[in-house]
Amino acid sequence: MIGVTIKHLRYFDALARLGHFGRAAEACAVSQPALSVQIRDLEELIGAQLVERGGRQIRLTSLGEQFAQRIREILRSIDELQELVRAADGPLTGPFGIGVIPTVAPYLLPDVIKILTHRYPGLEPRPREAITQKLIGDLLEARLDAAIVALPVSEPVLQELPLFDEEFVLVRPEADAGRPVPSADKLHEMRLLLLEEGHCFRDQALSFCNSIDSPPQALMEGSSLSTLVQMVGAGIGITLIPKMAVHTESRSAEVSMVRLPEPRPSRTIGMVWRKTNPLSSQFIQIAEIVREAGLRKQGEMQGFVGS
Secondary structure (H helix, E strand, C coil): CCCCCHHHHHHHHHHHHHCEHHHHHHHCCCCHHHHHHHHHHHHHHHCCCCEECCCCECEECHHHHHHHHHHHHHHHHHHHHHHHHHHHCCCCCEEEEEEECCCCHHHHHHHHHHHHHHHCCCEEEEEEECCHHHHHHHHHCCCCCEEEEEECCCCCCEEEEEEEEEEEEEEEEHHHCCCCCCCHHHHHCCCEEEECCCCHHHHHHHHHCCCCCCCCCCCEEECCHHHHHHHHHCCCCEEEEEHHHHHHHHCCCCEEEEECCCCCCEEEEEEEEECCCCCHHHHHHHHHHHHHHHHHHHHHCCCCCEC
16 A cells, blocks of 8 residues: 555545545545545555445445544554654643533633643643533544543543532522522422433433433423523523533523532533543643632632522
């Protein structure tokens, strides 16, 4: 396979993952014709067809499927070599892909990025917001360096570092501010608004309400915590949000926020990365920055929530 380049491999990997020339080209920051030419060139170099073309979607040939798997392994090894060089250079520099779940990103990520760029002037943070499942997939495929998620993720090849625990807060209409705080059993009988399927925070809220097998009454779903809080302000129901979201979301709607009775629901926020990554020692330093920002953010919430 003389003449095959890393560029060929990265372009084909993007096409294999996304199944679409347009989306693959966008992911590689090139034009669709340019990516198509590179794929054709790769097929000519190896003397075999890798892609079945037809319509907007593409399918890989049997060889293409095997090729894609091997390419991912090669690209992971190349990325780890690059990370090894970065680790030997001293302070962390260059691109740093960090994933963050949606129930953390809007509230914590700006502070984390600000501190990172101040302490590591040569670092180029490249944040990505997505649900846990997608972030873990990107970590395993070396498309991200690390991710801030709710633990545990229970992935054997990933290092998990717990950073801080975070309490859940009850959000209800402003008119309910003086009423008794409902227990978990009572929440099960109320109109509980939750994030849509795929968000780990949804499962954590349902678990607290003992509702995994029997959903709460008139269950409704939203795409973001902000949407849920707005729906509560409109009198549609109640919801739970993490403590770090209180300051931001309390200003967006006419709602009241209160701590729940003991034992209060909570989650553990942590950072994860591949155990094989040579930058592990630097990632621990970055994780400490995330921990400090998270604890500081929670401290700012005092006074915004009734108890």
